[in-house]
Each structure stands twice: as structure tokens, then as C-alpha cells.
Amino acid sequence: MSKIQRLNVSCIRNIQSALLEPSATINLLYGENGSGKTSVLESIHLLGTGRSFRSSKLDPLISHDDDEAIVYAELLGGLKIGLSKSRRRIHQLKLQNERQRNWESVARELPIQVLDSNSFLLLEGGPKPRRRFLDWGVFHVEHSFVNSWRRSRKAIANRNMLLKQARLDLAQLEAWDMELSTSADEVDAARRKYIDEFLPIFSQVYRSLGGANADELEITYERGWDSERQLTQVLTENRGVDCRYGATQNGPHRADLCLKLGKTNAVEILSRGQQKMLVSAMKIAQGKLLSQALDRQCIYLVDDLPSELDRANRAAVFDQLAGLGGQMFVTCVDLSAIVESLSNPPEMATFHVERGIITT
Ligand SMILES: Nc1ncnc2c1ncn2[C@@H]1O[C@H](COP(=O)(O)OP(=O)(O)O)[C@@H](O)[C@H]1O
Ligand SMILES: [Mg+2]
Structure with a gap:
């Protein structure tokens, strides 16, 4: 308990x-x-x-x-x-x-879930806090997730190290590309499954809180690389860009949740107070899903x-x-x-x- x-x-x-x-x-x-x-x-x-x-x-x-x-x-x-x-x-x-x-x-x-002035900034700025929000939920309901997530982090770190070297070790890079691609698919599948379970619960909580624009609000998950192609293919095609940056530009570390009203980001339309209600609904929905999945609050x-x-x-x-x-x-x-x-x-x-x- x-x-x-x-x-x-x-x-x-x-x-x-x-x-x-x-x-x-x-x-x-x-x-x-x-x-x-x-x-x-x-x-x-x-x-x-x-x-x-x-x-x-x-x-x-x-x-x-x-x-x-x-x-x-x-x-x-x-x-x-x-x-x-x-x-x-x-x-x-x-x-x-x-x-x-x-x-x-x-x-x-x-x-643990936190609702404080910082957590209400979930919708503003970069994807990191939204990815953390998503992964909190996946971690708790899908126990194998953490291993896949760690493997993907390790592969990205190793890949980035290789990308920074003056002479590219192609054989090693390809080996890490494979490892990243396999673990990324696992991470992506777990996140996708979680979002599919989360969205209906969120929608119900948001409506019962009287959330603004509930009918138009759409939350979509973006996995961090082209939705149509294998990550290995994307990594190979973007090798030049990755080398220039010395860092992997595509992968599960770039995933995000997009909250939109029509074509516009929700954060640009909703008032600060409305955003707080939206974030509250997201956090309450996570707690609800957790208790349904694990019988734990x-x-x-x-x-x-x-x-x-x-x-x-x-x-x-x-x-x-x-x-x-x-x-x-x-x-x-x-x-x-x-x-x-x-x-x-x-x-x-x-x-x-x-x-x-x-x-x-
Ligand atoms: N490392 C520290 N050692 C001792 N006192 C601290 C330290 N860091 C913060 N404080 C003090 O501890 C209090 C922390 O208050 P906080 O928990 O933020 O208060 P509240 O939430 O009740 O407003 C403040 O009075 C602050 O000045
Ligand atoms: Mg305080």
C-alpha cells in the first residue's frame, strides 16, 4: 500500500x-x-x-x-x-x-505525483517535462519498460561518443544503431500502449473538471522519429547531420506529447488558469490509470x-x-x-x- x-x-x-x-x-x-x-x-x-x-x-x-x-x-x-x-x-x-x-x-x-506551480508549466517549453510525465506512467504500469529505456539511453550515449570522434568507426556505429533501434521499438511500443489507455481516462477526468475546449482538445504522442520508417533507416540517412551535431537527432529521447486545439498548440490558446486545469486533469488521470492497472494509489x-x-x-x-x-x-x-x-x-x-x- x-x-x-x-x-x-x-x-x-x-x-x-x-x-x-x-x-x-x-x-x-x-x-x-x-x-x-x-x-x-x-x-x-x-x-x-x-x-x-x-x-x-x-x-x-x-x-x-x-x-x-x-x-x-x-x-x-x-x-x-x-x-x-x-x-x-x-x-x-x-x-x-x-x-x-x-x-x-x-x-x-x-x-508520487506533484501539483505545484512548476508542474503547471508542463505544456510550456520543450518536450522534456512531457516525456517525463509520460514515462512516469509507463514505468509504473509496464515493468519491462525501464530495461528497454536504459538500453536505449546507453545506445544513444555510446553512439554520441562515436559521432564526436574525428574518425568515424562505422562498424561500431552500426552495432549501436541496431541496439538503439531494437530498444527504441520497445520503448515506443510501451509508450504507445500507455497513451492508448491514458487518453480515454484523461478525457473523462478533463470533462468532469469542466475543462475548456474539451471537444477539440487532442493529445497525440510523437515517438521521436519518422512514424513511417524504421529507426535504423532514419539513423543511416541522418548520419551526416548527427556527425555535425555530434549527437543523435532522432530516437525515443526525442519523443513528445502534443496538445492541440485544432492546428494550434493548446498552450497558445488556453488561459493560464485553463492550462492548470488541463495539467491537473492529466495528473489525476495518471493516478486513476495507476490504480486501475496496479490496484495501488x-x-x-x-x-x-x-x-x-x-x-x-x-x-x-x-x-x-x-x-x-x-x-x-x-x-x-x-x-x-x-x-x-x-x-x-x-x-x-x-x-x-x-x-x-x-x-x-
Ligand atoms: N538548507 C537550508 N537550511 C536551513 N533553512 C533553509 C534551508 N533552505 C531553506 N531554508 C529555509 O527553510 C524554510 C523553507 O520553507 P518552505 O518549506 O519553502 O516554506 P513554506 O512552504 O512553508 O513557505 C524557509 O524559511 C527557508 O528560508
Ligand atoms: Mg511553500
């Missing part, structure tokens, strides 16, 4: 030491700006993914006067996960006292909902999230801003955060 029953946080930002016994459903963290609410969400995210969601560097996360941050969680069902992270870049991740080489097993136990970390959505939309998103039946951690400055916006406030646990100290 992906529900945190007990959470210990030490030396993360202004939290020296905190113990939380969250509810299995909704947890509201409230307190003034800078009190440490987002840091609690960050700690959970760090434990489940190895990363923060608000900074790419980990050093700023460790409390100024300390050397090592620790997050420890016990899940409903008894599973224990512990992480220590030191300034010397040494980390130790344990699942049931067994040291983990990477986050794969822990991430499966703790599927993901944990939603929702940062500062009242400042992101207006009252009516906040209530709609909150209702949908609560309806998923998973565990939620929601932050806000003013508790009443959330409670008042709910039509029928469900049972929830509240935590007051003040200067890094958390009280119930």
Missing part, C-alpha cells in the same frame, strides 16, 4: 527533526510563508524519487548547519524506507533494511493549491483527487481557504507548521 503511516524528517531545510503520523487520506499542512510546509513535501518526494521537485541540486536541501539529511517512512502494511544524503554526495537508500542501488524498487512502492503532493487555482476550480480538483482514495499532502497558508472551498469537506488530518516545527 502506498500510504505513509509514519514519516521522520531530519535536517531538511529548516526542519531539524519532525515526526508525522499522517492520515491515509488527506493531510493538510498549514502555516505562514517560509515555515517549512513545502519542505515536508520535498522530503517525501526525495524519499520516493531521489530528487527534489523544486531544485535540481540536492545540497540546498540539507539544513545549513548540518551534514546529512535523513528521511524515513513506514508504509501501511509495514514496509520501511530510509534515506540518508550527505553533503559529500554519499547517499544510502534502504528498503526493508536492504540497501538499494537505485530508486527503481522504492519508486514502485511510492508512486499514488501519493499526491499538492503545494499551495489556493494560490494556484480559484475557488471553484480548487474544489473541483480537490474533489477529484479525494475521489481517487489515495493519500494526499496539501499545503496552504490559510486553512480556511481550503476548507471553505470544499462542497462537502472529507475527513482530513491537519498539521500546523511553524519555523520547521510540525504540530497536530
